[in-house]
Amino acid sequence: MTLNTVCLTGNFTSRLDMTPETIKVACSNCNLRELCMPMGFNPEDMQKLDEVVATRRRIKQGGMLFSSGDPFTSLYAIRTGFFKTCVSTEDGREQVTGFQMAGEIIGLDGIVSDFHSCNAVALEDADVCVMPFANVEDLSREFPVLQRHVHKIMSREIVRENGVMMLLGNMRAEERVAAFLLNLVQRLHARGFSQSEMVLRMTREEIGSYLGLKLETVSRTFSKFSEDGIIEVKQRYVRILEPDALKKIFNPQTCS
Amino acid sequence: MTLNTVCLTGNFTSRLDMTPETIKVACSNCNLRELCMPMGFNPEDMQKLDEVVATRRRIKQGGMLFSSGDPFTSLYAIRTGFFKTCVSTEDGREQVTGFQMAGEIIGLDGIVSDFHSCNAVALEDADVCVMPFANVEDLSREFPVLQRHVHKIMSREIVRENGVMMLLGNMRAEERVAAFLLNLVQRLHARGFSQSEMVLRMTREEIGSYLGLKLETVSRTFSKFSEDGIIEVKQRYVRILEPDALKKIFNPQTCS
Protein backbone atom coordinates (compact mmCIF):
# COMPACT_ATOMS: atom_id res chain seq x y z
CA MET A 1 0.00 0.00 0.00
CA THR A 2 1.82 3.01 -1.28
CA LEU A 3 -0.67 5.46 0.07
CA ASN A 4 1.49 5.75 3.15
CA THR A 5 4.08 7.53 1.14
CA VAL A 6 2.01 10.41 -0.13
CA CYS A 7 3.49 13.74 0.71
CA LEU A 8 1.57 16.41 2.49
CA THR A 9 2.99 19.59 3.84
CA GLY A 10 1.56 21.23 6.88
CA ASN A 11 1.82 20.16 10.45
CA PHE A 12 -0.71 17.37 10.65
CA THR A 13 0.04 15.10 13.54
CA SER A 14 1.34 11.55 13.30
CA ARG A 15 2.97 11.82 9.91
CA LEU A 16 4.18 8.31 9.17
CA ASP A 17 7.15 9.34 7.10
CA MET A 18 8.43 12.42 5.32
CA THR A 19 9.34 12.37 1.67
CA PRO A 20 11.84 15.09 0.85
CA GLU A 21 10.60 17.97 -1.33
CA THR A 22 12.39 16.76 -4.46
CA ILE A 23 9.41 15.25 -6.28
CA LYS A 24 9.37 15.69 -10.06
CA VAL A 25 6.42 17.36 -11.77
CA ALA A 26 5.65 14.27 -13.82
CA CYS A 27 2.67 12.19 -12.74
CA SER A 28 4.67 9.07 -13.51
CA ASN A 29 6.77 9.55 -10.41
CA CYS A 30 4.34 11.47 -8.26
CA ASN A 31 3.51 9.92 -4.93
CA LEU A 32 -0.09 11.01 -5.27
CA ARG A 33 -0.60 9.16 -8.49
CA GLU A 34 -2.77 6.53 -6.84
CA LEU A 35 -5.09 9.24 -5.61
CA CYS A 36 -5.59 11.42 -8.64
CA MET A 37 -4.65 9.23 -11.60
CA PRO A 38 -6.04 5.93 -12.83
CA MET A 39 -4.24 2.74 -11.89
CA GLY A 40 -2.83 -0.04 -13.99
CA PHE A 41 -0.90 1.79 -16.64
CA ASN A 42 2.09 0.38 -18.39
CA PRO A 43 5.14 2.65 -18.11
CA GLU A 44 5.06 4.02 -21.64
CA ASP A 45 1.41 5.06 -21.44
CA MET A 46 2.19 6.61 -18.09
CA GLN A 47 4.78 8.69 -19.88
CA LYS A 48 2.15 10.03 -22.27
CA LEU A 49 -0.14 10.75 -19.36
CA ASP A 50 2.41 13.14 -17.95
CA GLU A 51 1.18 15.50 -20.63
CA VAL A 52 -2.03 16.18 -18.73
CA VAL A 53 -0.18 18.36 -16.30
CA ALA A 54 1.04 21.56 -17.89
CA THR A 55 2.51 23.34 -14.91
CA ARG A 56 2.43 23.63 -11.17
CA ARG A 57 1.05 26.50 -9.24
CA ARG A 58 1.66 27.65 -5.68
CA ILE A 59 -1.08 29.32 -3.71
CA LYS A 60 -0.38 31.09 -0.44
CA GLN A 61 -2.70 30.57 2.48
CA GLY A 62 -5.79 32.68 1.95
CA GLY A 63 -5.12 32.95 -1.79
CA MET A 64 -7.58 32.01 -4.49
CA LEU A 65 -6.90 29.23 -6.97
CA PHE A 66 -9.89 30.48 -8.95
CA SER A 67 -12.91 32.64 -8.30
CA SER A 68 -16.50 32.62 -9.38
CA GLY A 69 -16.65 34.21 -12.82
CA ASP A 70 -13.12 33.31 -13.85
CA PRO A 71 -12.84 31.70 -17.29
CA PHE A 72 -12.47 27.96 -16.99
CA THR A 73 -9.38 26.47 -18.52
CA SER A 74 -8.08 23.75 -16.27
CA LEU A 75 -8.72 21.23 -13.58
CA TYR A 76 -6.40 21.25 -10.62
CA ALA A 77 -4.96 18.29 -8.75
CA ILE A 78 -3.97 19.23 -5.24
CA ARG A 79 -0.44 18.12 -4.44
CA THR A 80 -0.07 19.73 -1.07
CA GLY A 81 -2.25 21.97 1.01
CA PHE A 82 -5.88 22.24 1.81
CA PHE A 83 -8.70 24.09 0.04
CA LYS A 84 -12.26 25.11 0.54
CA THR A 85 -14.67 25.72 -2.30
CA CYS A 86 -17.59 28.05 -1.75
CA VAL A 87 -20.40 29.80 -3.53
CA SER A 88 -21.95 33.07 -2.45
CA THR A 89 -25.18 34.97 -2.99
CA GLU A 90 -25.38 38.55 -4.10
CA ASP A 91 -26.31 39.62 -0.61
CA GLY A 92 -23.07 38.21 0.73
CA ARG A 93 -24.07 34.91 2.23
CA GLU A 94 -21.47 32.23 1.71
CA GLN A 95 -21.87 28.47 1.48
CA VAL A 96 -18.80 26.27 1.72
CA THR A 97 -19.45 23.44 -0.72
CA GLY A 98 -16.46 21.31 0.15
CA PHE A 99 -13.03 20.91 1.68
CA GLN A 100 -10.36 19.38 -0.53
CA MET A 101 -7.02 17.86 0.30
CA ALA A 102 -4.02 16.28 -1.44
CA GLY A 103 -4.89 14.02 -4.34
CA GLU A 104 -8.30 15.56 -4.90
CA ILE A 105 -9.38 17.38 -8.04
CA ILE A 106 -11.04 20.79 -8.12
CA GLY A 107 -12.42 22.95 -10.86
CA LEU A 108 -15.14 20.64 -12.21
CA ASP A 109 -17.73 23.36 -11.67
CA GLY A 110 -16.29 25.33 -14.58
CA ILE A 111 -16.86 22.79 -17.33
CA VAL A 112 -20.54 23.42 -17.92
CA SER A 113 -20.39 27.12 -18.70
CA ASP A 114 -16.67 27.71 -19.36
CA PHE A 115 -16.67 29.91 -16.28
CA HIS A 116 -16.10 28.95 -12.70
CA SER A 117 -19.13 29.24 -10.49
CA CYS A 118 -17.40 28.91 -7.14
CA ASN A 119 -14.30 30.11 -5.35
CA ALA A 120 -11.41 27.86 -4.40
CA VAL A 121 -9.50 29.26 -1.43
CA ALA A 122 -6.30 27.81 0.00
CA LEU A 123 -6.66 27.23 3.73
CA GLU A 124 -2.92 26.62 3.95
CA ASP A 125 -0.05 27.14 1.54
CA ALA A 126 -0.77 24.86 -1.34
CA ASP A 127 0.69 23.42 -4.47
CA VAL A 128 -1.46 22.23 -7.35
CA CYS A 129 -0.93 20.54 -10.70
CA VAL A 130 -2.57 22.53 -13.47
CA MET A 131 -4.28 20.22 -15.95
CA PRO A 132 -5.61 22.16 -18.95
CA PHE A 133 -8.99 20.63 -19.63
CA ALA A 134 -8.25 20.41 -23.34
CA ASN A 135 -5.37 18.07 -22.49
CA VAL A 136 -7.61 16.02 -20.24
CA GLU A 137 -10.17 15.61 -22.99
CA ASP A 138 -7.59 14.84 -25.68
CA LEU A 139 -5.89 12.18 -23.61
CA SER A 140 -9.23 10.80 -22.47
CA ARG A 141 -10.08 10.00 -26.04
CA GLU A 142 -6.81 8.18 -26.41
CA PHE A 143 -6.85 6.30 -23.10
CA PRO A 144 -10.16 4.75 -22.10
CA VAL A 145 -8.85 4.15 -18.60
CA LEU A 146 -8.26 7.89 -18.18
CA GLN A 147 -11.65 8.62 -19.67
CA ARG A 148 -13.27 6.31 -17.17
CA HIS A 149 -11.25 7.90 -14.38
CA VAL A 150 -12.45 11.40 -15.24
CA HIS A 151 -16.03 10.17 -15.31
CA LYS A 152 -15.60 8.53 -11.93
CA ILE A 153 -14.16 11.68 -10.40
CA MET A 154 -17.14 13.70 -11.55
CA SER A 155 -19.60 11.04 -10.46
CA ARG A 156 -17.90 10.82 -7.07
CA GLU A 157 -18.39 14.54 -6.62
CA ILE A 158 -22.09 14.20 -7.48
CA VAL A 159 -22.50 11.39 -4.97
CA ARG A 160 -20.59 13.32 -2.31
CA GLU A 161 -22.89 16.27 -2.78
CA ASN A 162 -25.90 13.98 -2.48
CA GLY A 163 -24.54 13.02 0.92
CA VAL A 164 -24.12 16.64 1.93
CA MET A 165 -27.70 17.32 0.87
CA MET A 166 -28.79 14.53 3.19
CA LEU A 167 -26.76 16.09 6.01
CA LEU A 168 -28.16 19.55 5.40
CA GLY A 169 -31.73 18.47 4.81
CA ASN A 170 -32.28 15.77 7.39
CA MET A 171 -29.66 15.75 10.09
CA ARG A 172 -29.46 17.60 13.38
CA ALA A 173 -26.44 19.59 14.47
CA GLU A 174 -24.78 16.75 16.38
CA GLU A 175 -25.21 14.35 13.48
CA ARG A 176 -23.74 16.84 11.03
CA VAL A 177 -20.69 17.52 13.16
CA ALA A 178 -20.12 13.82 13.83
CA ALA A 179 -20.35 13.06 10.12
CA PHE A 180 -17.96 15.89 9.36
CA LEU A 181 -15.32 14.68 11.80
CA LEU A 182 -15.58 11.06 10.70
CA ASN A 183 -15.33 12.00 7.04
CA LEU A 184 -12.33 14.23 7.59
CA VAL A 185 -10.35 11.81 9.70
CA GLN A 186 -11.12 8.98 7.29
CA ARG A 187 -9.77 10.94 4.35
CA LEU A 188 -6.67 11.90 6.29
CA HIS A 189 -6.17 8.31 7.34
CA ALA A 190 -6.33 7.25 3.70
CA ARG A 191 -3.37 9.59 3.17
CA GLY A 192 -1.27 8.05 5.85
CA PHE A 193 -2.22 10.15 8.84
CA SER A 194 -3.66 9.11 12.14
CA GLN A 195 -7.15 7.70 12.24
CA SER A 196 -7.89 9.41 15.54
CA GLU A 197 -6.09 12.74 15.56
CA MET A 198 -6.16 15.76 13.29
CA VAL A 199 -5.52 19.45 13.08
CA LEU A 200 -8.40 21.26 11.45
CA ARG A 201 -7.39 23.59 8.67
CA MET A 202 -10.62 25.56 8.74
CA THR A 203 -12.32 27.85 11.24
CA ARG A 204 -15.49 27.04 13.15
CA GLU A 205 -17.26 29.46 10.86
CA GLU A 206 -16.14 27.57 7.77
CA ILE A 207 -17.18 24.26 9.29
CA GLY A 208 -20.51 25.84 10.15
CA SER A 209 -20.97 27.18 6.65
CA TYR A 210 -20.32 23.75 5.21
CA LEU A 211 -22.72 22.10 7.63
CA GLY A 212 -25.44 24.74 7.52
CA LEU A 213 -24.80 25.75 11.13
CA LYS A 214 -23.59 28.87 12.88
CA LEU A 215 -20.10 28.89 14.31
CA GLU A 216 -21.46 29.00 17.87
CA THR A 217 -23.40 25.81 17.26
CA VAL A 218 -20.29 24.09 15.93
CA SER A 219 -18.34 25.23 18.96
CA ARG A 220 -21.04 24.10 21.36
CA THR A 221 -21.29 20.72 19.68
CA PHE A 222 -17.54 20.23 19.94
CA SER A 223 -17.79 21.14 23.62
CA LYS A 224 -20.64 18.71 24.16
CA PHE A 225 -18.77 15.85 22.46
CA SER A 226 -15.79 16.76 24.59
CA GLU A 227 -17.80 16.73 27.83
CA ASP A 228 -19.23 13.36 26.82
CA GLY A 229 -15.71 12.02 26.41
CA ILE A 230 -16.20 11.31 22.72
CA ILE A 231 -13.53 13.66 21.45
CA GLU A 232 -10.79 15.84 22.82
CA VAL A 233 -10.67 19.36 21.41
CA LYS A 234 -8.12 22.10 21.82
CA GLN A 235 -8.76 24.77 19.25
CA ARG A 236 -7.89 23.30 15.86
CA TYR A 237 -6.59 20.08 17.32
CA VAL A 238 -9.15 17.27 17.54
CA ARG A 239 -8.67 13.74 18.82
CA ILE A 240 -11.39 11.16 18.45
CA LEU A 241 -11.59 9.10 21.62
CA GLU A 242 -14.74 7.10 20.89
CA PRO A 243 -15.16 6.63 17.13
CA ASP A 244 -18.04 4.22 17.69
CA ALA A 245 -19.92 6.80 19.70
CA LEU A 246 -19.45 9.27 16.85
CA LYS A 247 -20.66 6.73 14.32
CA LYS A 248 -23.69 6.03 16.45
CA ILE A 249 -24.54 9.71 16.57
CA PHE A 250 -24.09 10.00 12.81
CA ASN A 251 -26.18 6.93 12.09
CA PRO A 252 -28.48 6.16 15.03
CA GLN A 253 -29.77 2.97 13.45
CA THR A 254 -26.50 1.08 13.30
CA CYS A 255 -26.18 0.57 17.04
CA SER A 256 -22.84 -1.15 16.90
CA MET B 1 -36.25 28.08 -31.36
CA THR B 2 -37.22 24.46 -31.72
CA LEU B 3 -37.65 23.95 -28.01
CA ASN B 4 -41.30 24.70 -28.47
CA THR B 5 -41.76 21.44 -30.27
CA VAL B 6 -40.56 19.10 -27.57
CA CYS B 7 -43.11 16.52 -26.64
CA LEU B 8 -44.20 15.96 -23.10
CA THR B 9 -47.02 13.76 -22.04
CA GLY B 10 -49.00 14.57 -18.95
CA ASN B 11 -51.52 17.27 -18.46
CA PHE B 12 -49.38 20.30 -17.90
CA THR B 13 -51.29 23.44 -18.69
CA SER B 14 -50.71 25.67 -21.71
CA ARG B 15 -49.14 23.10 -23.98
CA LEU B 16 -48.17 25.07 -27.06
CA ASP B 17 -48.57 22.26 -29.54
CA MET B 18 -48.95 18.51 -29.52
CA THR B 19 -46.73 16.26 -31.57
CA PRO B 20 -48.40 12.95 -32.32
CA GLU B 21 -46.95 9.87 -30.56
CA THR B 22 -45.19 8.61 -33.68
CA ILE B 23 -41.66 9.61 -32.77
CA LYS B 24 -38.91 7.19 -33.77
CA VAL B 25 -36.49 5.87 -31.16
CA ALA B 26 -33.53 7.41 -32.97
CA CYS B 27 -32.02 10.54 -31.46
CA SER B 28 -31.62 11.95 -34.95
CA ASN B 29 -35.31 12.62 -35.21
CA CYS B 30 -36.16 13.03 -31.54
CA ASN B 31 -37.72 16.31 -30.58
CA LEU B 32 -35.74 16.37 -27.36
CA ARG B 33 -32.43 16.22 -29.13
CA GLU B 34 -31.65 19.83 -28.34
CA LEU B 35 -32.06 19.10 -24.66
CA CYS B 36 -30.13 15.90 -24.17
CA MET B 37 -27.77 15.72 -27.14
CA PRO B 38 -25.03 18.04 -28.30
CA MET B 39 -25.78 20.50 -31.09
CA GLY B 40 -24.13 21.09 -34.42
CA PHE B 41 -23.80 17.62 -35.84
CA ASN B 42 -23.73 16.85 -39.51
CA PRO B 43 -26.41 14.30 -40.48
CA GLU B 44 -24.12 11.31 -40.93
CA ASP B 45 -22.50 11.73 -37.52
CA MET B 46 -25.96 12.12 -36.08
CA GLN B 47 -26.73 8.72 -37.54
CA LYS B 48 -23.82 7.18 -35.67
CA LEU B 49 -24.94 8.91 -32.51
CA ASP B 50 -28.21 7.04 -32.62
CA GLU B 51 -26.19 4.09 -31.34
CA VAL B 52 -26.00 5.60 -27.86
CA VAL B 53 -29.57 4.66 -27.20
CA ALA B 54 -30.05 0.93 -26.95
CA THR B 55 -33.71 0.71 -26.04
CA ARG B 56 -36.58 2.55 -24.50
CA ARG B 57 -38.13 1.77 -21.18
CA ARG B 58 -41.54 2.64 -19.77
CA ILE B 59 -41.96 3.26 -16.05
CA LYS B 60 -45.37 3.45 -14.47
CA GLN B 61 -46.09 6.16 -11.96
CA GLY B 62 -44.56 5.16 -8.65
CA GLY B 63 -42.20 2.72 -10.34
CA MET B 64 -38.43 2.72 -9.94
CA LEU B 65 -36.09 3.32 -12.86
CA PHE B 66 -33.25 2.17 -10.62
CA SER B 67 -32.67 1.78 -6.91
CA SER B 68 -29.77 2.30 -4.58
CA GLY B 69 -27.57 -0.76 -4.80
CA ASP B 70 -28.54 -1.70 -8.35
CA PRO B 71 -25.62 -2.42 -10.67
CA PHE B 72 -24.90 0.56 -12.88
CA THR B 73 -25.07 -0.07 -16.59
CA SER B 74 -26.69 2.89 -18.26
CA LEU B 75 -27.58 6.51 -18.19
CA TYR B 76 -31.18 7.40 -18.90
CA ALA B 77 -32.53 10.30 -20.94
CA ILE B 78 -36.04 11.17 -19.93
CA ARG B 79 -38.34 11.38 -22.93
CA THR B 80 -41.61 11.88 -21.13
CA GLY B 81 -42.62 11.92 -17.52
CA PHE B 82 -41.19 13.26 -14.34
CA PHE B 83 -38.81 11.71 -11.82
CA LYS B 84 -37.44 12.29 -8.38
CA THR B 85 -34.08 10.99 -7.23
CA CYS B 86 -33.54 10.36 -3.54
CA VAL B 87 -31.10 8.90 -1.08
CA SER B 88 -32.02 7.41 2.26
CA THR B 89 -30.34 6.64 5.55
CA GLU B 90 -30.47 3.28 7.27
CA ASP B 91 -32.90 4.63 9.81
CA GLY B 92 -35.36 5.47 7.06
CA ARG B 93 -34.90 9.17 6.54
CA GLU B 94 -35.19 10.19 2.92
CA GLN B 95 -33.64 13.11 1.09
CA VAL B 96 -34.93 14.03 -2.35
CA THR B 97 -31.83 15.10 -4.28
CA GLY B 98 -33.56 16.32 -7.41
CA PHE B 99 -36.58 16.41 -9.69
CA GLN B 100 -35.97 15.59 -13.34
CA MET B 101 -38.07 16.21 -16.41
CA ALA B 102 -38.00 15.56 -20.16
CA GLY B 103 -34.62 16.01 -21.77
CA GLU B 104 -32.68 15.54 -18.54
CA ILE B 105 -30.24 12.74 -17.84
CA ILE B 106 -30.26 10.55 -14.75
CA GLY B 107 -28.04 7.78 -13.48
CA LEU B 108 -24.76 9.68 -13.17
CA ASP B 109 -24.50 8.65 -9.53
CA GLY B 110 -23.73 5.07 -10.57
CA ILE B 111 -20.54 5.74 -12.51
CA VAL B 112 -18.16 6.06 -9.58
CA SER B 113 -18.79 2.70 -7.95
CA ASP B 114 -20.61 0.75 -10.68
CA PHE B 115 -23.62 0.71 -8.38
CA HIS B 116 -26.36 3.24 -8.07
CA SER B 117 -26.39 5.14 -4.81
CA CYS B 118 -29.82 6.69 -5.12
CA ASN B 119 -33.33 5.79 -6.19
CA ALA B 120 -35.02 7.18 -9.27
CA VAL B 121 -38.80 7.12 -8.90
CA ALA B 122 -41.30 8.06 -11.61
CA LEU B 123 -43.74 10.66 -10.33
CA GLU B 124 -45.87 10.12 -13.41
CA ASP B 125 -45.86 7.51 -16.17
CA ALA B 126 -42.56 7.92 -17.91
CA ASP B 127 -40.59 6.90 -20.91
CA VAL B 128 -36.80 6.91 -20.95
CA CYS B 129 -34.06 6.23 -23.47
CA VAL B 130 -31.61 3.67 -22.12
CA MET B 131 -28.05 4.65 -22.97
CA PRO B 132 -25.60 1.92 -21.96
CA PHE B 133 -22.68 3.76 -20.48
CA ALA B 134 -20.23 1.68 -22.48
CA ASN B 135 -21.82 3.09 -25.64
CA VAL B 136 -21.60 6.59 -24.26
CA GLU B 137 -17.91 6.19 -23.52
CA ASP B 138 -17.13 4.54 -26.85
CA LEU B 139 -18.86 7.22 -28.87
CA SER B 140 -17.39 9.95 -26.68
CA ARG B 141 -13.95 8.88 -27.74
CA GLU B 142 -14.99 9.09 -31.36
CA PHE B 143 -16.89 12.37 -31.17
CA PRO B 144 -15.27 15.15 -29.15
CA VAL B 145 -18.50 17.13 -29.23
CA LEU B 146 -20.30 14.27 -27.49
CA GLN B 147 -17.44 13.92 -25.03
CA ARG B 148 -17.70 17.58 -24.19
CA HIS B 149 -21.46 17.25 -23.87
CA VAL B 150 -21.18 14.42 -21.34
CA HIS B 151 -18.70 16.43 -19.32
CA LYS B 152 -21.00 19.43 -19.34
CA ILE B 153 -23.94 17.37 -18.17
CA MET B 154 -21.97 16.08 -15.20
CA SER B 155 -20.57 19.51 -14.41
CA ARG B 156 -24.05 21.00 -14.63
CA GLU B 157 -25.24 18.51 -12.05
CA ILE B 158 -22.37 19.42 -9.74
CA VAL B 159 -23.16 23.11 -10.08
CA ARG B 160 -26.86 22.46 -9.53
CA GLU B 161 -26.09 20.61 -6.32
CA ASN B 162 -23.89 23.49 -5.20
CA GLY B 163 -26.95 25.68 -5.54
CA VAL B 164 -29.05 23.28 -3.52
CA MET B 165 -26.42 23.27 -0.80
CA MET B 166 -26.70 27.04 -0.68
CA LEU B 167 -30.47 26.72 -0.37
CA LEU B 168 -30.26 24.14 2.38
CA GLY B 169 -27.43 25.76 4.27
CA ASN B 170 -28.25 29.43 4.13
CA MET B 171 -31.80 30.12 3.08
CA ARG B 172 -34.96 30.43 5.13
CA ALA B 173 -38.13 28.54 4.30
CA GLU B 174 -39.68 31.28 2.17
CA GLU B 175 -36.51 31.70 0.16
CA ARG B 176 -36.25 27.98 -0.47
CA VAL B 177 -39.83 27.67 -1.64
CA ALA B 178 -39.53 30.75 -3.86
CA ALA B 179 -36.36 29.37 -5.42
CA PHE B 180 -38.03 26.02 -5.96
CA LEU B 181 -41.03 27.50 -7.75
CA LEU B 182 -38.93 29.79 -9.92
CA ASN B 183 -36.60 26.99 -10.91
CA LEU B 184 -39.42 24.62 -11.78
CA VAL B 185 -41.40 27.07 -13.85
CA GLN B 186 -38.28 28.20 -15.65
CA ARG B 187 -37.43 24.64 -16.66
CA LEU B 188 -40.99 24.01 -17.80
CA HIS B 189 -40.98 27.24 -19.75
CA ALA B 190 -37.80 26.12 -21.53
CA ARG B 191 -39.83 23.10 -22.67
CA GLY B 192 -42.59 25.14 -24.17
CA PHE B 193 -44.95 25.41 -21.22
CA SER B 194 -46.30 28.46 -19.53
CA GLN B 195 -43.94 30.69 -17.61
CA SER B 196 -46.52 31.37 -14.95
CA GLU B 197 -48.62 28.24 -14.48
CA MET B 198 -47.76 24.67 -13.60
CA VAL B 199 -49.09 21.49 -12.15
CA LEU B 200 -46.75 20.07 -9.55
CA ARG B 201 -45.94 16.44 -10.03
CA MET B 202 -44.75 15.93 -6.47
CA THR B 203 -46.38 16.02 -3.04
CA ARG B 204 -45.76 18.65 -0.39
CA GLU B 205 -43.74 16.06 1.47
CA GLU B 206 -41.44 15.50 -1.52
CA ILE B 207 -40.97 19.22 -1.99
CA GLY B 208 -40.19 19.48 1.71
CA SER B 209 -37.69 16.67 1.54
CA TYR B 210 -35.93 18.36 -1.35
CA LEU B 211 -35.87 21.71 0.44
CA GLY B 212 -35.03 20.42 3.91
CA LEU B 213 -38.44 21.40 5.25
CA LYS B 214 -41.43 19.55 6.65
CA LEU B 215 -44.53 19.25 4.52
CA GLU B 216 -46.46 21.52 6.91
CA THR B 217 -43.91 24.27 6.40
CA VAL B 218 -44.16 23.94 2.62
CA SER B 219 -47.94 24.11 2.84
CA ARG B 220 -47.84 27.13 5.15
CA THR B 221 -45.40 28.92 2.89
CA PHE B 222 -47.61 28.30 -0.14
CA SER B 223 -50.53 29.67 1.85
CA LYS B 224 -48.56 32.73 2.87
CA PHE B 225 -47.48 33.46 -0.70
CA SER B 226 -51.08 33.01 -1.73
CA GLU B 227 -52.37 35.42 0.94
CA ASP B 228 -49.76 37.93 -0.18
CA GLY B 229 -51.07 37.67 -3.74
CA ILE B 230 -47.77 36.36 -5.06
CA ILE B 231 -49.06 33.01 -6.24
CA GLU B 232 -52.34 31.22 -6.65
CA VAL B 233 -52.43 27.68 -5.31
CA LYS B 234 -55.03 25.00 -5.62
CA GLN B 235 -53.57 21.68 -4.59
CA ARG B 236 -51.03 20.73 -7.26
CA TYR B 237 -51.90 23.65 -9.49
CA VAL B 238 -49.73 26.73 -8.99
CA ARG B 239 -49.89 30.03 -10.82
CA ILE B 240 -47.25 32.68 -10.31
CA LEU B 241 -48.91 36.08 -10.16
CA GLU B 242 -45.93 38.19 -9.11
CA PRO B 243 -42.71 36.65 -10.41
CA ASP B 244 -40.73 39.71 -9.34
CA ALA B 245 -41.95 39.35 -5.78
CA LEU B 246 -40.82 35.74 -5.80
CA LYS B 247 -37.42 36.70 -7.18
CA LYS B 248 -37.08 39.32 -4.51
CA ILE B 249 -37.81 36.78 -1.79
CA PHE B 250 -35.31 34.38 -3.31
CA ASN B 251 -32.65 37.03 -3.66
CA PRO B 252 -33.33 39.94 -1.29
CA GLN B 253 -30.40 41.96 -2.60
CA THR B 254 -31.55 42.32 -6.17
CA CYS B 255 -34.43 44.69 -5.41
CA SER B 256 -35.65 44.96 -8.96
Next chain:
DNA sequence: CGAGTTCTTGACAGTGATCAAGCGACGTGG
Protein backbone atom coordinates in the same frame (compact mmCIF):
# COMPACT_ATOMS: atom_id res chain seq x y z
C1' DC C 1 4.07 42.36 23.54
C1' DG C 2 -0.16 43.89 21.62
C1' DA C 3 -3.70 43.99 18.11
C1' DG C 4 -6.69 41.27 15.80
C1' DT C 5 -8.77 37.02 15.02
C1' DT C 6 -10.84 32.89 16.56
C1' DC C 7 -13.11 30.35 19.97
C1' DT C 8 -16.08 29.57 24.01
C1' DT C 9 -19.97 30.30 26.78
C1' DG C 10 -24.32 32.42 28.44
C1' DA C 11 -28.99 34.41 27.92
C1' DC C 12 -32.66 34.91 25.09
C1' DA C 13 -35.40 34.76 20.75
C1' DG C 14 -37.31 32.96 16.56
C1' DT C 15 -37.94 29.80 12.89
C1' DG C 16 -39.52 25.73 11.72
C1' DA C 17 -40.74 21.01 13.76
C1' DT C 18 -44.05 18.34 16.06
C1' DC C 19 -48.51 16.91 17.28
C1' DA C 20 -53.24 16.99 16.24
C1' DA C 21 -57.54 17.65 13.92
C1' DG C 22 -60.31 18.42 10.09
C1' DC C 23 -61.00 19.17 5.23
C1' DG C 24 -60.91 18.19 0.40
C1' DA C 25 -59.73 15.54 -3.69
C1' DC C 26 -59.54 11.38 -5.95
C1' DG C 27 -60.29 6.64 -7.06
C1' DT C 28 -62.67 2.38 -6.53
C1' DG C 29 -66.29 -0.55 -6.15
C1' DG C 30 -71.02 -1.26 -5.33
Next chain:
DNA sequence: CCACGTCGCTTGATCACTGTCAAGAACTCG
Protein backbone atom coordinates in the same frame (compact mmCIF):
# COMPACT_ATOMS: atom_id res chain seq x y z
C1' DC D 1 -73.64 7.66 -10.34
C1' DC D 2 -72.88 7.83 -5.67
C1' DA D 3 -70.80 6.22 -1.18
C1' DC D 4 -66.86 5.47 1.04
C1' DG D 5 -62.06 5.00 2.11
C1' DT D 6 -57.57 6.70 1.43
C1' DC D 7 -54.32 9.92 0.71
C1' DG D 8 -52.77 14.48 0.51
C1' DC D 9 -53.33 19.13 2.07
C1' DT D 10 -54.37 22.84 5.33
C1' DT D 11 -54.41 25.04 9.68
C1' DG D 12 -53.81 25.63 14.73
C1' DA D 13 -51.24 25.17 19.14
C1' DT D 14 -47.15 24.22 21.28
C1' DC D 15 -42.29 23.02 21.61
C1' DA D 16 -37.40 22.55 20.72
C1' DC D 17 -33.42 23.29 18.27
C1' DT D 18 -30.56 26.39 16.59
C1' DG D 19 -29.75 31.32 15.73
C1' DT D 20 -28.73 35.80 17.57
C1' DC D 21 -26.49 38.93 20.49
C1' DA D 22 -23.00 39.76 23.72
C1' DA D 23 -18.91 39.38 26.48
C1' DG D 24 -14.75 37.56 27.57
C1' DA D 25 -10.95 34.21 26.93
C1' DA D 26 -7.40 32.13 24.20
C1' DC D 27 -4.60 31.92 20.58
C1' DT D 28 -1.78 33.83 16.50
C1' DC D 29 1.24 36.60 14.30
C1' DG D 30 3.54 40.66 13.21
